[in-house]
Amino acid sequence: MTAHPLTSLDPALPPEAPLAMPVQDLGARPVPQGAPAPRRGTRVARAFAIVTAVVIAAGLTREMHAVLSVASLTSVEIVMLVLFATTIGWIAFAFALAVLGTAVLLRRRFSPPHFLAPRARPRTRTAILLPTYNEDPARVFATAVATAEALADADVHEAYDLFVLSDTTDPDVWLAEEAAFLAIRTARRPRARIYYRRRPKNVERKAGNIAEWVRRFGDAYPAFVVFDADSVMTPRTLVRMTLALERRPELGLLQTVPLLVGRWSLFARLQQFAARVYGPVMATGLAVFSGDAGNYWGHNAIIRTKAFAQSAGLPHLPGRAPFGGPVMSHDFVEAALMRRAGWAVEIDPALSGSWEESPPSLVDLAERDRRWCQGNLQHAGVLFARGLHPVSRMHFAIGILSYLSAPLWLAFLLSGLLLALQAQFVRPDYFAADFALFPTWPVIDFERALGLFGATMAVLLLPKLFGLLVAMTSGPVRRGLGGPLRATAGVLLETLVSALLAPVMMALQSAAVFQILAGRDAGWKAQRREDGSVPWSEIARRHRWHTALGLGLGVAALAVSPAVFLWTSPAVIGLVLAIPLSGLTARPVPRIADAGLLRTPEERAAPPMLVRARALRGEIAAALGAERPAATRLLDTPSLTALHVAMLPPPPAGRIGVDPAFVVALARLDAAESVEEGLAEMDRAETVALLSRREGIERLLDRIRPPSPAQAQAA
Incomplete structure (x- = not known):
């Protein structure tokens, strides 16, 4: 297969900088690295919130007991009292936090203003991570581009890199993500760097997505910021x-x-x-x-x-x-x-x-x-x-x-x-086993x-x-x-x-x-x-x-x-x-x-950031065009084909097991009269398996390439 030249584009990912991230033992007590003791204000706030919550919960529970205990408590009343006491505590705690927050905010509102320190530039290289899972690619990449543009306008873009970390399992969304990434990289609009990678398996969901980034690239970035698909920050x-x-x-x-x-x-x-x-x-x-x-x-x-x-x-x-x-x-x-x-x-x-x-x-x-x-x-x-x-x-x-x-x-x-x-x-039972004057x-x-x-x-x-x-x-x-x-x-x-x-x-x-x-x-x-x-x-x-x-x-x-x-x-x-x-x-x-x-x-x-993100979402969606099957989008765009193949992970070293979904996908493709018919018969797992291996892409391209003169003569 002849690769489309991508020499004018930056790589999809930076050089790897591995960082160990050991799994923690919940049963072992680690040696703390010496966090500072809580400030006096924190201790006072904690004491106030806990005491206030306890007093309110105890008072309301006592009042509930008085409501129910006009006569001796029945079994149903005891259940009601226990349920009330169990649930009123966290409501009282929320009330205590609200009182605490109100006092702090009002004090700040009416205290003399503090002079801001001179503007400083960050020295720390920071990654901004955008994990995504079957989300709208236009939305995700609009956030990335809007953030990159704003960082460049603020002249701090050299300190920040953006990573779109895909765990997408839908093949149509996957190829749309790659198409959106190719479009923004080709346009070279943001001066801040935007990278993209997709994990073949979404192991451990979002936590595993971020942990995989830490283990591959974490040593190059002393800090990272986590976004959601709908996050925006100035x-x-x-x-x-x-x-x-x-x-x-x-x-x-x-x-x-x-x-x-x-x-x-x-x-x-x-x-x-x-x-x-x-x-x-x-x-x-x-x-x-x-x-x-x-x-x-x-x-x-x-x-x-x-x-x-x-x-x-x-x-x-x-x-x-x-x-x-x-x-x-x-x-x-x-x-x-x-x-x-x-x-x-x-x-x-x-x-x-x-x-x-x-x-x-x-x-x-x-x-x-x-x-x-x-x-x-x-x-x-x-x-x-x-x-x-x-x-x-x-x-x-x-x-x-x-x-x-x-x-x-x-x-x-x-x-x-x-x-x-x-x-x-x-x-009422007037003749209970235990004698009582009244029922x-x-x-x-x-x-x-x-x-x-x-x-x-x-x-x-x-x-x-x-x-x-x-x-x-x-x-x-x-x-x-x-x-x-x-x-x-x-x-x-x-x-x-x-x-x-x-x-x-x-x-x-x-x-x-x-x-x-x-x-x-x-x-x-x-x-x-x-x-x-x-x-x-x-x-x-x-x-x-x-x-x-x-x-x-x-x-x-x-x-x-x-x-x-x-x-x-x-x-x-x-x-x-x-x-x-x-x-x-x-x-x-x-x-x-x-x-x-x-x-x-x-x-x-x-806010201008939100306005810009919405506008970019429309632009990227228009560039992607109508929703199309993954293989159709891939085969119609040679540059996307080259980018897709370049970003596929290398085959694992050593003995490779049989992937049933990939085998079935190849069989369906070979048995069909046309590529479209073969793709239509595949389920999602088979389509993903076909598009996840270079052999699958090569087989697709072989089906749509015009035959050579020798092949035509033999036919």
Whole structure:
């Protein structure tokens, strides 16, 4: 096969610089490298949050006991009390973090401004990694080019290289990625270097994708930044993160708090508004509480490469999926292992210029949440690893409880309904084995119950008001939200819709927990990232059981009394309306946008980086043209054929086993009357196998080449 000349283009990858990344032993206590002791402010913040959470949880649990213990507790009441005490703790802790974050942000708002240090240029060579798995190539490479252009405009591009790390398994997407890479490299638009590689096997998913890069190229880059497919960060933020690592040799990982942007469905706008108004308060509280034992969310963070390589190699957990095997929510574990080894891991909510996109619908959120649920429950196998920092263990425990709380609250709701049914229909036993002057039956102090309900709602809702208060103290944010009246109306609207969707999320997460406990693995699917793309038929299929659950709860509550129905009505209404709520929120609602509600500063004045990334996405998509089968795209473009063959990994040394998919693909190709017919008969695995080996490409080219004169004469 004659290779197309590529001498005018840079190589697809830089020279390899291997770096060892040993797998960590969770049962062995490593020798820490001497992380600094927590600052006094961190110790005070931790004590405040823990004491506040304990006091609130204990007070509410005591009040719940008073509500239920008018007479002696029945077995159902004991269950209700235990469920309430189990779940109220993490809600109280979230409230404590909100108070802490509010205090810190208000102090910063009204403190004298600090003079900024002179602009500095990073000396550290940093890689920006864009892992992708069956994502839209135009989106991924638009982010890469927009970032490269911005770095070049800021004149810091020499310090940064970008790597698109593909784990794509769809052959059509794979060849489209290569075509997009070829297009941007041929155009030579960005002065920053953009590299591309695809792994033949997506072993250990995203964590394995990044670990493979570390082991191949990590020694050439003292630091790396991880993006998601929808991540965008400004050069100023990237430079500030790199300078932070240079100034502080003990810092191993610095996590930004990305804002949600770029979606237009009502569901996404609700999330974007909530993240903009309430997010800073919660994130600041978490950051101050965590100190140097913070968390990592898998993207929009900078990591010291050697620290990561030395301490964050992930082992396989014992047993089978969903609890065993590769670690799914790898980011939490990697952060905990780095902190265990003595490296500081910090969250910095003050780092602006960091964005990502939110799921466009409740169905898409549930799909992603199912994986996160499995990953968080899997952390039970890491929770008691030796040598972990206590705050790291808290991150694991809170993550686990955040998903277990859904079935626990569902059980609490059902227990309350059962208690009402017992009081209404079960006759008391006047002749129990143990003599008593009066029979034992369930009695509730309704007046105190109303007070408890109000106190619980205050713990849940006050963080929203704290967030609104802090947002109104910032002029740019206040104007970006449309002023106090529109911002307050947005909070009320977001609270109402979230309250209606909360029972549906409770049912979805409860089902996810039960499925995982039953041994069902979530797998790994590419996320749907487009607004309004969920058909009503899929929405009805996903939520039909939620509607049935709501109707069942409503009928049972009405059978007891109207008062019990009113008590359960928030959950009943949300569940019964699950289908229309999910469907309507998955689509844009122009009237809400026209009224100026749920708008964010980034929507009113889109950051230039986001505007440029969207424009580039359209340009790259136009350059790629219509979606085409992988082999057709490959064979129609000689330069793409040459690039594809050049980037194929060399055959493994030694004896090569038989690849059944490759053998079948060759047989189908040879038996077909045309290349198109042979390719049409192949499944995805066979097409990938054919395109993954030079022999397969050569066989394809032989079928489409015109015969030589000698071959024609022989024929």
